[in-house]
Amino acid sequence: MLYGKQFRSALAYYLPALIVVAAVFVSIVYADTQKRVVHQETARADVATRLGLIRSRLENDINADIQLVKGIVATLKTEPDIGNAAFNALTRNILEGAPSLRGVAAARLLNPIHAFPPTAAESAIANGYLSPGSPLRSAAEQARDTGQIVVTGPQKLNDGSRGIIVQYPVFNEAGRPGGNFWGIVTATIDLDRLYDGGRLSPPGSAIDVAIAARGKDGAFDQPFFGKADVPQRDAVRMLATIADQNWMLYAVPQSGWTQTPSDIWFFRCLMTAVGALIMAPVLWVASLLRERQANIGVLRQREEELRALSHRLEIALEASKIGVWEMDVSSGSLFWDGRMKTLYGIGKNSGEACYDIWRSCLHPDDLQVAERNFAEAIRNNRDYSTDFRIVCANGEVRHIRAFGTVYRDSRFRKKIVGVNWNVTEDVRLQEELREAKRQAEVHNQELERARQHMEYNSLHDALTDLPNRRYLDQYLKQLDAQPLRRNGYALLHIDLDRFKEINDTLGHGAGDAILRHTAAKLRDNIRRGDFVARIGGDEFVVVCNTTVTDIEHRELARRLIEALNSSIVYDGQDCRVGASIGIATRRSDEETAEYLLINADIALYEAKRQGRNRVEHYTDSIKSEALATKQTGDAILRSLECNDFVAYYQPQFDARTLEICGVEALARWDHPERGLENPSAFMKIAEDLNVMAQIDAAILDQALFQATRWEAQGLEIPRVSVNISTQRLFDETLLERIGSLKLPKGKVSFELLESISFDDRDEVTASIIARLKDHGIDIEIDDFGTGYASILSLLKLAPRRLKIDRQLIRPVVHSPSQRRLISSIIDIGRSLSIEIVAEGVETMQHAHILSDLGCQVLQGYALARPMAANDFIGFAKRRQWFPTGEESFAG
DSSP, rough: OHHHHHHHHHHHHHHHHHHHHHHHHHHHHHHHHHHHHHHHHHHHHHHHHHHHHHHHHHHHHHHHHHHHHHHHHHHHHHOTTTOHHHHHHHHHHHHTTTTTTTEEEETTTTTEEEEEHHHHHHHHHHHHHHHHTTTTTTHHHHHHHHOOOOOEEEEOOOOOOOOEEEEEEEESSSSTTTEEEEEEEEEHHHHHHHHHTTSSSTTTSSSOOOEEEEGGGGTOSSSSSOHHHHHHHHTTEEEEEEEOOOOOEEETTTTOTTOOOTHHHHHHHHHHHHHHHHHHEEEEEEHHSGGGHHHHHHHHHHHHHHHHHHHHHOOOHHHTEEEEEEETTTTOOOOHHHHHHHHTTOOSSOOEHHHHHHHHHHTTTTHHHHHHHHHHHHHOOOOOEEEEOOOOOEEEEEEEEHHHHHHHTTTOOOEEEEEEOOOOOHEEEHHHHHHHHHHHHHHHHHHHHHHHEEEHHHHHHHTTTBBBBHHHHHHHHHHHHHHOOOTTTTEEEEEEEEHHHHHHHHHHHHHHHHHHHHHHHOOOOSOTEEEEEEEETTTTEEEESSSHHHHHHHHHHHHHHHHHOEEEEEETTOOOEEEEEEEEOOSSSSSHHHHHHHHHHHHHHHHHHSSSSSSSEHHHHHHHHHHHHHHHHHHHHHHHHHTOOOEEEEEETTTTTTOEEEEEEEEEEEETTTTTEGGGGGHHHHTTTTTTHHHHHHHHHHHHHHHHHHHHHTEEOOOOOHHEOEEEEEEEEHHHHHHHHHOOTTTTEEEGGGGGSSSSTTTHHHHHHHHOOOOOOTTEEETTTSSOHHHHHHHHHHOSSSEEHHHHHHGGOOHHHHHHHHHHHHHHHHTTOOOOEOOOSSHHHHHHHHHTTSEEEEEEEETTBBHHHHHHHHHHHHHHTTTOOOOOOOO
């Protein structure tokens, strides 16, 4: 019983102590748990902040690369036929500012034609990266159909690296579906270069973070960056938008979220020590005051509660590293706890703090504002809240956030108590965010300036700074959309005369100078309100948007021609060009700008045809003639493909024996509808189409083939003469073709018009003729007597034969003076060892007279007409040309 009573008495006395012990233990456990929770939340906040910076950098870098490639798309819209060199130069300039851009390729109508770098060009085009069934084909078709950028990837590239494939649709009209689809521009963004550049590693982080990325909504089952288990580790997630794709970014600490604070054991030891300090006095007081248990029970309980609350506050302050301070306003004494001294870089044993110490720690730039805020809070009895910087003894600058409140103690003394904590990391993070935002804004401004510059370049000619064809089209569309004025408006289509000759003789520098001179003259002479543009080459268009008459339009055109006829000096050479102008006027709403441009072009063609350096106004008759010419030109081009140009052969006869001494191959057009046509029906149009060289080449090949055929059938034809046009003479393939043949000397003869040899390319002509002679080709001057040949020119060219034009031959039967003229030409030829050929021999009387005058060769209808190859063989074998059995004119 005694022991039971003592136990109950001891239990009654120690029960409060046991309760205190339990409370301390619970408090320690709770504080430990809270410290872990705070640490984990701080870690998640830090990871989220770092991941946000990474996402911003990743989106900005990739989207900026995408925007740069749009510059190439804008250029292809304005220059769809851009060459490889220009495309490579443009792409090289853009890739220099975008290290993560790996390469760019362009596919016209989904057929690769350009790529940069050049090695990538050969690989991409050779492998057909957009061929049907290829992985990128469907993405390209989607971009074409939707008119939007399509992003493919990330995916593995050919060299093992990873990248994003971006497909840009290119439309020549307004860049939208339904326009004129040009093709696809494909850009490769190398993700590994982004990763290697530190884009997915959080710089400066105090936590070692693992990052992963995969497509949103199941686009990728596994992360394409980072470890596969990162998303399952309660990771911080953020959505990143890359063009038309969404990526989900994940981040966790490398060691997971279970990591403990670095000072956990110090904290636990401290809590244990505090608990011991709490429990020891309690037990000691309990043993001393056991007998006064009833009197001090209430006091002990309050004391224990106060101490527990004090410890909780201490734990909270320690966990948050917040320093506590208090100041007696009347005496100026200042209390700092140990954390305050640590925060300000002052030793904990440095003694009492004071206002002057706090003031000395303030940053000089923040001193005045901090003192004023503190004084105003005390003066107005309001809460004190501010931010300022301090300078520690080691020179470190810290950002401090301070909060305080004014109160009066039990003696009614005015005091202010508050807390300070270090927000340097927060301020630094905010500064980084602001700097990132500022850089993004600067980058966006640069992109906008680049876009405006590219837009201006896309609308203006780089050489003359005049509006280009695209600008003209937009301007005319605006005019079409406006109500038509009373007299409408007119288009002047201007083409320079003799520009090609200046380019060929003085070089492209002189041509560029002429074009700049032309642009300046046009600007100076058009009226206010008129619009001038260079639409290509040496062609310009003036839009007269003022209300004027056709007479005034013509006067303006003549004034422009007169201004353009003025000369300029380039490299010591006087350069002068002319101009031909076609005018078309819009009179009704039904006439569109495109229709007007066609009419002006037709009028310009008529001005060129009428002799150049003149003005022509569009009429319906001019259009009808132009359409007929176009139809003939189209038929000529089709006939070249179908080999409808054939050779007809007219024999040439020895004037003494009437034996065949040669054959002239003449071009004929076997028109599919009109039948056989003479050169007069197609030669002028063929020259304008620049296809005379092709026709001459076809006739030459046929003549050489027939010559071989005649020889195989036993026909002795000494030579074959073929007409050679200017285009064919200066065609580089002519000498290559002749060089590939083993022709006997004198077997083939080229007939040149007299005017060919005496133009401004005399030296070039002489050089080509000399090389032809080296290959055994004889040279004949055709239509002699109607051109501008001189004795000096004959000496220089030294032709094998002169062919007297039929206009000089025809009158010899009745005109003695004409016979004397022919005799003089024959004497000149004999003195220069040049054979004389008389063409146009229409009667046997012509043949007798010309033979008597000394002509060596006769050609004309009196002896034989031009005939097909098979007809010629029968004609030659039957010797059908001898009249009434005569075998010669001899005797």
